[in-house]
Amino acid sequence: MEHGSYTDLSKSTFSLMDEDHTFANSVRFTLNQDPRVTFCGYSIPHPSENRVNVRVQTTGDPACEVLKDGCQDLMLMCQHVRSTFEKAVNDFKTSKTGDHMDIV
Amino acid sequence: MSESDDSMSEIDAQEQNHSNGVGGGIPDYIMNLDNIPAKLPTHLELHKTRVICNIDAPQHTDPINYSGAYAALGVDNSVRLDNFCQNFKVEVKRFTDEDIEFDMIGIDPAIANAFRRILIAEVPTMAIERVYIANNTSLIQDEVLAHRLGLIPINADPKLFEYPDNAGGENNEKNTIVFKLHVHCVKGQPRITVKSDALKWLPNGSELIADDTKPNAESKPKTFTSFRDNHDSKKKFAKNPPAPKNLDIILAKLGPGQEIELEAHAVKGIGKTHAKWSPVATAWYRMLPEVVLMEDVVDEMAEELVSKCPAKVFDIEDIGEGRRRARVVNARACTLCRECIREKESEDGADKAIVIKKKEWEDLISLRRVKDHFIFTIESTGAISPDVLFTEAVKILEDKCERVITELS
Numbered sequence: 308m309e310h311g312s313y314t315d316l317s318k319s320t321f322s323l324m325d326e327d328h329t330f331a332n333s334v335r336f337t338l339n340q341d342p343r344v345t346f347c348g349y350s351i352p353h354p355s356e357n358r359v360n361v362r363v364q365t366t367g368d369p370a371c372e373v374l375k376d377g378c379q380d381l382m383l384m385c386q387h388v389r390s391t392f393e394k395a396v397n398d399f400k401t402s403k404t405g406d407h408m409d410i411v
Numbered sequence: 412m413s414e415s416d417d418s419m420s421e422i423d424a425q426e427q428n429h430s431n432g433v434g435g436g437i438p439d440y441i442m443n444l445d446n447i448p449a450k451l452p453t454h455l456e457l458h459k460t461r462v463i464c465n466i467d468a469p470q471h472t473d474p475i476n477y478s479g480a481y482a483a484l485g486v487d488n489s490v491r492l493d494n495f496c497q498n499f500k501v502e503v504k505r506f507t508d509e510d511i512e513f514d515m516i517g518i519d520p521a522i523a524n525a526f527r528r529i530l531i532a533e534v535p536t537m538a539i540e541r542v543y544i545a546n547n548t549s550l551i552q553d554e555v556l557a558h559r560l561g562l563i564p565i566n567a568d569p570k571l572f573e574y575p576d577n578a579g580g581e582n583n584e585k586n587t588i589v590f591k592l593h594v595h596c597v598k599g600q601p602r603i604t605v606k607s608d609a610l611k612w613l614p615n616g617s618e619l620i621a622d623d624t625k626p627n628a629e630s631k632p633k634t635f636t637s638f639r640d641n642h643d644s645k646k647k648f649a650k651n652p653p654a655p656k657n658l659d660i661i662l663a664k665l666g667p668g669q670e671i672e673l674e675a676h677a678v679k680g681i682g683k684t685h686a687k688w689s690p691v692a693t694a695w696y697r698m699l700p701e702v703v704l705m706e707d708v709v710d711e712m713a714e715e716l717v718s719k720c721p722a723k724v725f726d727i728e729d730i731g732e733g734r735r736r737a738r739v740v741n742a743r744a745c746t747l748c749r750e751c752i753r754e755k756e757s758e759d760g761a762d763k764a765i766v767i768k769k770k771e772w773e774d775l776i777s778l779r780r781v782k783d784h785f786i787f788t789i790e791s792t793g794a795i796s797p798d799v800l801f802t803e804a805v806k807i808l809e810d811k812c813e814r815v816i817t818e819l820s
Contacts, residue, residue: 329529330812332521334812342489382816384492387495388518388522389802391499
């Protein structure tokens with residue numbers, strides 16, 4: 308759900324259901340890194356309700372596009388984290404079995 | 412690094428930095444600076460990348476990740492995705508069946524915390540949810556026994572199962588695992604301790620009759636689950652039948668003449684609903700500690716420093732001519748107890764020389780944390796291997812992003 312002006316698309320608030328600090332803080336971080344963003348923050352209106360409001364203000368690009376790009380960046384970061392982690396675990400496993408074989 | 416001399420200029424630069432960061436727009440010439448990597452002054456770089464732990468409170472704890480934070484200095488603070496991919500590293504330090512300790516370098520606390528939260532609350536597992544009690548004459552009340560059964564970790568892969576349809580869908584072999592517990596302490600026998608190894612897996616589904624209608628000769632009586640084919644036929648359960656992970660968990664104690672007969676159904680769920688579905692005993696992270704000696708610590712003060720630290724971070728080295736110097740050998744073990752910079756109150760007020768020396772501990776040792784280096788530890792309850800758990804957690808964050816992207820388009 309996007310709450311914003313119909314004429315000025317560069318500033319709006321996105322109200323996300325079924326989300327909490329886990330996702331909102333991560334997407335706020337990726338949005339802050341984007342040079343097109345002048346202001347970005349999130350708030351949780353009430354802790355009993357599973358809703359997050361993300362506010363995005365940009366230098367001219369539509370806020371919706373910038374948020375989408377932020378989510379895409381976060382997805383790519385996660386994929387990179389996953390592949391790096393799996394590679395590191397495999398390296399650790401092979402190095403450990405290599406040590407065992409040397410000892411024997 | 413000359414950090415000991417410019418305390419006043421640090422504060423001035425910091426105030427200027429904060430006011431510019433909040434200011435707003437990015438000047439055009441920043442965009443042209445992409446090819447020229449402008450560096451921050453050393454003391455600002457220190458504030459940006461390290462948390463300085465003083466004796467009263469930590470300083471510079473906020474990660475300054477607003478892209479225009481250093482705009483007035485002409486430095487671009489934005490981190491592009493390719494920069495992140497180049498700088499990000501993972502090093503596994505310890506890996507067993509039950510826990511893993513690894514270092515993540517180059518990541519932000521927001522994302523590390525997101526992984527920790529997902530590991531604790533949103534990775535699904537199987538746990539006992541419904542308990543049908545046929546007979547319970549023990550001293551343990553029904554609800555207490557059912558609660559204890561729910562907390563037992565079950566060794567079953569949740570990816571093979573679906574979430575139960577709570578709107579009244581049928582409980583079939585795709586979403587339920589059925590266990591049975593029947594223990595009877597006969598009069599004359601000694602007391603029995605009921606442990607979790609008494610739970611028997613029923614691959615054919617529930618055996619308790621649900622309806623009051625008389626069963627026909629042709630059809631089977633209706634039970635609490637409707638299994639079409641039994642789990643035995645599935646090869647995935649052949650080598651690894653679902654069972655409690657730890658077989659020595661005490662569930663109840665029976666005296667002579669007491670009996671427990673019940674059927675427990677395990678379903679898939681996440682930790683947010685109830686903590687029994689959490690796949691980790693716990694998962695935590697800490698930032699890498701960095702201990703820096705600003706000046707040389709020699710002779711008796713070196714010995715005192717080495718003896719003060721309970722985590723054995725310091726060690727003595729000889730520098731010739733009978734003189735000894737203290738050296739940081741194991742900064743990673745530092746627990747930030749701050750014993751090394753604590754001022755002891757001297758009992759003898761007249762001994763001025765020693766009091767003056769002790770006042771300088773804070774200036775000699777700088778305790779810091781590296782802001783983007785996290786030491787992650789994951790302790791699994793045993794159902795899922797810890798490296799699989801972390802991969803699942805990252806996948807769940809990706810799914811969240813995808814859901815939001817589809818909602819926006």
